[in-house]
Amino acid sequence: MKELNEGLESYDVITHANEMFVAEELTEDEEKLLDELGIVGESRRKFLGQVGAAGFGMLALQVLTSQEMFAAEGGGFEVASPKADAIENAVKVVMKINGDKKSLNVDSRMTLLDALRERLGLTGSKKGCDHGQCGACTVIVDGERILSCLTLMATCEGKDVTTIEGIASGEKLHPMQEAFIKYDGFQCGYCTPGQICSSVALLDEAEKGEVSFVTENISAKSRSMTLSDDEIRERMAGNLCRCGAYPNIVKAIKEVHRGEETAATWNFATPNNDNVAENKIKEDAQNETV
Numbered sequence: 406m407k408e409l410n411e412g413l414e415s416y417d418v419i420t421h422a423n424e425m426f427v428a429e430e431l432t433e434d435e436e437k438l439l440d441e442l443g444i445v446g447e448s449r450r451k452f453l454g455q456v457g458a459a460g461f462g463m464l465a466l467q468v469l470t471s472q473e474m475f476a477a478e479g480g481g482f483e484v485a486s487p488k489a490d491a492i493e494n495a496v497k498v499v500m501k502i503n504g505d506k507k508s509l510n511v512d513s514r515m516t517l518l519d520a521l522r523e524r525l526g527l528t529g530s531k532k533g534c535d536h537g538q539c540g541a542c543t544v545i546v547d548g549e550r551i552l553s554c555l556t557l558m559a560t561c562e563g564k565d566v567t568t569i570e571g572i573a574s575g576e577k578l579h580p581m582q583e584a585f586i587k588y589d590g591f592q593c594g595y596c597t598p599g600q601i602c603s604s605v606a607l608l609d610e611a612e613k614g615e616v617s618f619v620t621e622n623i624s625a626k627s628r629s630m631t632l633s634d635d636e637i638r639e640r641m642a643g644n645l646c647r648c649g650a651y652p653n654i655v656k657a658i659k660e661v662h663r664g665e666e667t668a669a670t671w672n673f674a675t676p677n678n679d680n681v682a683e684n685k686i687k688e689d690a691q692n693e694t695v
């Protein structure tokens with residue numbers, strides 16, 4: 406019993422110490438954070454009494470750091486830039502990204518993919534393999550599709566980069582994006598930004614009459630060619646899809662490339678369709694009981 410009482414007393418001492426910390430040691434940022442979390446009054450006292458000074462200090466540091474990292478510049482999802490003198494081997498790169506002029510100080514070894522994702526918050530371009538094998542990072546630079554994981558940001562000075570975020574025109578999707586939706590050209594969607602950037606650039610390649618490994622009778626080719634399914638498959642071979650959405654991707658690209666619309670073979674699950682399914686279940690159940 407004596408030990409229990411001593412234990413409770415020491416608990417009281419700790420709790421009291423934490424309450425003192427609550428009253429006296431919160432910084433302005435910590436106060437603000439607790440207000441944002443809606444922890445006020447008695448709940449705040451209890452919460453801080455439980456987590457203690459060190460625990461809350463760590464939590465506040467983590468939350469405030471992540472808030473700073475994702476702080477919006479210009480209302481977007483842009484990540485704050487480190488100061489030029491804090492970057493090793495810094496080079497300044499001025500370029501256009503999705504139509505907007507950007508000026509960035511980057512480590513000369515930074516890839517375009519990392520700059521897009523880590524410095525500009527354009528996370529549509531995906532890092533699949535980071536070795537030029539999967540195509541998930543494909544973006545369009547000066548009209549040509551490239552692998553941004555194998556492209557140094559420092560080589561993009563003065564270039565015009567289009568990422569998946571810049572493919573649509575405002576709220577209006579690019580026809581290729583619409584076709585991917587129509588033909589169900591994706592499952593998890595991880596490879597999809599790269600697939601779409603690649604296929605948009607592929608349309609231009611066909612328009613310019615650029616040949617591929619499977620193009621027959623190269624000498625007879627003129628500007629603008631109609632791509633067969635094999636041509637599309639060959640030209641999209643650098644974009645891997647682990648979900649295996651390939652047949653639908655080919656259909657989507659073919660429709661946009663040829664401009665011949667075909668009817669989708671599936672429907673969205675509308676409330677009416679749900680009712681049809683529900684009625685069918687009810688009907689089957691009734692038949693079973695008869």
Ligand code: FES
Nearest residue numbers: 533534535540554
């Ligand atoms: S991430 Fe660039 S090719 Fe895979």
Ligand code: FES
Nearest residue numbers: 592594646647648
């Ligand atoms: S849709 Fe999942 S990897 Fe292509």
